[in-house]
Amino acid sequence: MSKTAEQILSDELLIPQPKEPLAHPMEGYLRTDRLPHIWCSTCGIGTVITAFIAGLQKSGLERDKVGVVSGIGCSGRAAGYLQLDSFHSTHGRAIAFATGVALGNPDMKVAVISGDGDIAAIGGNHFIHAARRNMNLAIICINNFNYAMTGGQAGPTTPESANASTAPYGAYEYPFNLPFLAESSGAVYVARWTSLHVRRVTNAIAEALVKPGFSFIEVIAPCPTLYARRNRLGSGLDLMRFYHDNAVIDHNADTRDIDIEYQKKIVVGKFVDKEKPTFLENKDAVLSAKLGDKYIPYKGA
Amino acid sequence: MAYWRAPLDLKKVEVPHGDIHINIEHCKGCNFCVEYCPREVLEMSVEFNRKGYHYPNVLKEGACVNCNLCEMICPEFSIFVLEGKTRHPEADEVIKGKEKS
Ligand SMILES: Cc1ncc(C[n+]2csc(CCOP(=O)(O)OP(=O)(O)O)c2C)c(N)n1
Ligand code: SF4
Numbered sequence: 001m002s003k004t005a006e007q008i009l010s011d012e013l014l015i016p017q018p019k020e021p022l023a024h025p026m027e028g029y030l031r032t033d034r035l036p037h038i039w040c041s042t043c044g045i046g047t048v049i050t051a052f053i054a055g056l057q058k059s060g061l062e063r064d065k066v067g068v069v070s071g072i073g074c075s076g077r078a079a080g081y082l083q084l085d086s087f088h089s090t091h092g093r094a095i096a097f098a099t100g101v102a103l104g105n106p107d108m109k110v111a112v113i114s115g116d117g118d119i120a121a122i123g124g125n126h127f128i129h130a131a132r133r134n135m136n137l138a139i140i141c142i143n144n145f146n147y148a149m150t151g152g153q154a155g156p157t158t159p160e161s162a163n164a165s166t167a168p169y170g171a172y173e174y175p176f177n178l179p180f181l182a183e184s185s186g187a188v189y190v191a192r193w194t195s196l197h198v199r200r201v202t203n204a205i206a207e208a209l210v211k212p213g214f215s216f217i218e219v220i221a222p223c224p225t226l227y228a229r230r231n232r233l234g235s236g237l238d239l240m241r242f243y244h245d246n247a248v249i250d251h252n253a254d255t256r257d258i259d260i261e262y263q264k265k266i267v268v269g270k271f272v273d274k275e276k277p278t279f280l281e282n283k284d285a286v287l288s289a290k291l292g293d294k295y296i297p298y299k300g301a
Numbered sequence: 302m303a304y305w306r307a308p309l310d311l312k313k314v315e316v317p318h319g320d321i322h323i324n325i326e327h328c329k330g331c332n333f334c335v336e337y338c339p340r341e342v343l344e345m346s347v348e349f350n351r352k353g354y355h356y357p358n359v360l361k362e363g364a365c366v367n368c369n370l371c372e373m374i375c376p377e378f379s380i381f382v383l384e385g386k387t388r389h390p391e392a393d394e395v396i397k398g399k400e401k402s
């Protein structure tokens with residue numbers, strides 16, 4: 001094979017060729033051509049994605065048996081950076097799309113990675129009904145207490161009295177307590193962590209991915225650019241320090257008691273981990289009992 | 302565990318060691334890796350990368366224990382640690398009062 005002009009030049013001048021740069025151990029799971037990603041400096045979303053990849057590796061699931069669906073928002077960009085069967089859906093509809101993927105591919109585990117606004121506001125109905133039906137989904141909700149992508153508006157998790165662009169005098173709505181909402185809607189696995197608890201988040205994601213049924217993990221993460229700036233809370237690093245000082249681990253906490261108040265203690269932990277037949281298991285059991293051999297359970301294409 | 306004097310079997314003790322790799326151009330200078338490294342191995346640079354962010358430098362080569370926390374907490378996939386050879390700790394790493402973390 002003939003040498004290229006650069007090779008001849010470098011041979012002659014003895015320019016040392018740069019060594020093949022070592023690959024990040026997670027590179028195989030990332031669309032590296034899109035990196036660096038769009039998230040701001042000290043934003044917590046990137047850490048959650050690292051934890052997701054580590055959790056996926058830990059779960060032992062084959063990568064072609066895992067799908068990721070996101071909605072719209074800063075958090076919703078997650079699907080676009082993962083080198084998996086991933087789909088960036090429309091605002092609020094991540095769980096609806098994921099339900100379709102899960103029912104069409106019963107041997108696949110579908111994870112939803114999206115924001116508090118996407119999952120609990122516009123997507124709130126999909127959320128409670130997928131939990132009620134015990135759909136085989138793992139929901140990772142990145143809660144940064146606001147609609148970040150659109151400019152820091154108040155959303156369903158904005159704590160009372162926190163400043164937001166649509167609440168310049170402080171929010172006065174009652175926020176959702178997401179783990180309580182998930183548990184009371186029927187989720188079989190419910191946890192809350194912050195992005196500081198990377199190893200806990202990783203383990204929770206690994207557990208949720210192998211757990212049949214509807215799992216819900218809330219991950220509180222810094223949005224320095226909007227939430228923290230509007231509330232003069234400093235950078236994402238300052239919020240990480242706040243989580244360090246104010247997160248209280250209590251796995252036995254009753255989810256009714258773990259509302260988040262503005263800049264107060266945050267109760268974190270794994271609150272629910274129980275067994276219950278999934279939507280498809282119930283459907284197959286009921287229809288097989290009624291229809292006998294006439295019913296052929298769908299096992300995937 | 303810290304001791305008053307160097308234990309006699311010090312030379313038999315082996316600690317894990319990690320080789321740190323930093324992709325400085327992807328770093329956004331968040332400081333998480335520097336702040337949370339349990340061994341204070343890293344420090345932020347004075348220099349800027351092409352996007353104008355400071356990035357971590359290895360301050361104490363050899364002190365990394367391959368715990369991977371920096372890799373896990375980095376939001377940018379810009380620092381990672383690969384398993385290096387284990388090494389024998391220096392006496393002043395285990396003597397009381399000198400332990401860092
Ligand atoms: C149907 C529809 N309504 C509104 C919007 C505008 N919109 C885009 S992202 C977003 C909120 C995102 O908030 P969240 O889900 O919390 O994600 P974050 O950006 O905070 O990570 C809104 C309202 C939209 N894209 N589509
Ligand atoms: S606006 Fe907030 S949530 Fe969005 S990327 Fe920036 S810091 Fe993260």
Ligand code: SF4
Pocket residue numbers: 319321337338339340341342343364365366367368369370371372382
């Ligand atoms: S692997 Fe652990 S000890 Fe080594 S640099 Fe990273 S955080 Fe520090």
Ligand code: SF4
Pocket residue numbers: 327328329330331332333334335356357371374375376377378379380
């Ligand atoms: S954690 Fe990552 S992005 Fe943050 S300073 Fe360290 S290398 Fe840079």
Ligand SMILES: [Mg+2]
Pocket residue numbers: 073115116117142143144145146147148
């Ligand atoms: Mg949000």
